[in-house]
Amino acid sequence: MKKIRTKILLAFAASGLLLLPSCGDWLDINTNELASTKVEPGYLFNYAAVNYSGTRMGGDQYMSIAWPAQVISDGDYWYGGDDFYTISTYSTGNTWVSTYASVGNNLMKAIDFAKEAGDTNAEAQCKILFAISVWGSTMIFGDIPYSEAWRIEEIKTPKFDPQKDILYALVDLVDEALGLIDTSKESSITSYDIYYKGDMEKWLKLGKSLKLRLLLYLANHEDVGAQIAALVTEDKMLASNADTFAFPYFDTAGNYNPNYALYEVYPNLTPIWNAANPTVIDPMLAVDDPRIPFYFDPAETDENLYAGIPAGADYFDGSGNWLDEDGNLKISLLNLDFYCQPDTPDVLFSYAELEQYIAEVYVRGLGVSKNKATANTHYRAAIKASCINAGVAEADAETFVTGLKSLADMSDDEALEAIANQQRIDMMIRPLEAWSEQRRTGYPVLSVPSRLASMYPGVINRWPYAERETLVNGNAPQVDGVWTKMWFQK
Incomplete structure (x- = not known):
């Protein structure tokens, strides 16, 4: 505890x-x-x-x-x-x-x-x-x-x-x-x-x-649509998780991921500094995302409860929203096994990220004809790749993405927001990319x-x-x- x-x-x-x-x-x-x-x-x-x-x-x-x-x-x-x-x-x-x-x-x-x-x-x-x-x-x-x-x-x-x-x-x-x-x-x-x-x-x-x-x-x-269309139609970009561009760390002293090195120094404090933010966990909870237990720990007060704490909120604000009377957390911390291992890599460009970019291109019609059905194919491929990368079994990942609402059944704005939400989820432990995407797309609205x-x-x-x-x-x-x-x- x-x-x-x-x-x-x-x-x-x-x-x-x-x-x-x-x-x-x-x-x-x-x-x-x-x-x-x-x-x-x-x-x-x-x-x-x-x-x-x-x-x-x-x-x-x-x-x-x-x-x-x-x-x-x-x-x-x-x-x-x-x-x-x-x-x-x-x-x-x-x-x-x-x-x-x-x-x-x-x-x-x-x-x-x-x-x-x-x-x-x-x-x-x-x-x-x-x-x-x-x-x-x-x-x-x-x-x-x-x-x-x-x-x-x-x-x-x-x-x-x-x-x-x-x-x-x-x-x-x-x-x-x-x-x-x-x-x-x-x-x-x-x-x-x-x-x-x-x-x-x-x-x-x-x-x-x-x-x-x-x-x-x-x-x-x-207006860069022509250049975008050339890349998308050529289809010679990252093709699977095996192509993801990442700097590897190793489980040997001197080669640890810096977050793990920090955890070694402050093992009782590092987890408390890394709690679930609603901008990431709420869209996951809304669809019973199978990545949730890989990304987060359940609340200490209820092993079946996953919840976030907003930016700026204080564990000790007296509201009772975040801690019970014994000091147990009523919200989720990030799962150390996911983000804070000696060999957690630094992902610089992921296959899932690319697939969401292509989905966005087809929703916006950037140099190509708008086609939300095609966009949905890439959207689902991205989410499946992200799930597998997080540790979800491939069959479970496939079942999950098949059950998601299709981008074809959304308005353009809804589809773009859905894509942006998924980029943010995938990029949770890539804060520079997550921040950049939020500013570029405007989603989520902060x-x-x-x-x-x-x-x-x-x-x-x-x-x-x-x-x-x-x-x-x-x-x-x-x-x-x-x-x-x-x-x-x-």
Whole structure:
């Protein structure tokens, strides 16, 4: 039992940030980044991959996005500020370092070395991972340096490019990568490729899938239907869960998923910080989703009860909604076996995600004729893949999706909301992607938690820029606040 009898203020440090073992450790990850001369591209590629997922899955990004974006709830049990829309300078600073040093700079150098060696496949691998990293950064900050970035010897204070231009540039970069891939040749990045082990057929599928994602992030405001239609009709993107692009962690010390490393330090507190949010669990409860017991633990007061706690709600608010008189939880915590194991991977692009994108394309008619029956085929394929990935037996997953209401029987808006809800469910432990999808689609509709309503005119849509950049670069745009929408949003 995880009885909570007293609320604990975790004042290990004035900011509360030293709770996360990752934060302080990663602040200096770029110490020698710019000193590298000429090394094997694979080594730099692998180093970038390790650092990118370490940032995504550690204290710098995971909880600092999951809580304010209302993907996971903390019951006001975290003393640090993220759930109050106050993002730590460690998080912003380390994410910035990831983009421009430990990940970005190393991949740029790896690209140069691959070009020198004439290894087009290695060059393509680096460009695709680079595009994923930059997409993540613009989803967090909005306008960021791109065209003048990673040229520190020439330009000390790069301009901040508009998000629209960055997304188009990333589409072009992915096109370059796709044109470089030669599946008949072996890449020099094989053993260092922790994702696909140099399987260029899979990299080709990933590149095309990533291009579709990027185009959808343009599609709210730009006419990119022809490019979307070309990808969807060609049908050479991720084809099964086996194609999912994920960084693997391992059950060996030093190779743990950062969330598990945090759990090792705070085994009694980490579960309490990760409670079910209604935006995820309520749509699952509505259809008796078989993923529920894999995602969540039942309430301590009733082994048959699964329930969420809204963002901003306090376990100790005296309402009796969340705890009984003995301190037993009346809501669900996330199942540690699902999200917090040593070998829980960092999924960067899933097959289920792709199938929902294709379903959306057919509902919206983006470059193709609207066809909700076709959309439903992809919608169900996505949910089935997600269920199997969560641990649901294939037969049970098939029975579940067959019984779901067809998108063909919904209005367009209802169908788009259903797709968005399923993306969010699948992405619950991928908070960056879940947050990005919510802002792109507008679903689920979120509101500012009541305790923040007097301080913020809208929900969080961005992080503040890293002080380490704004203090030295006067080109950083001025935005009203974290509630200011980004260009790509609906």
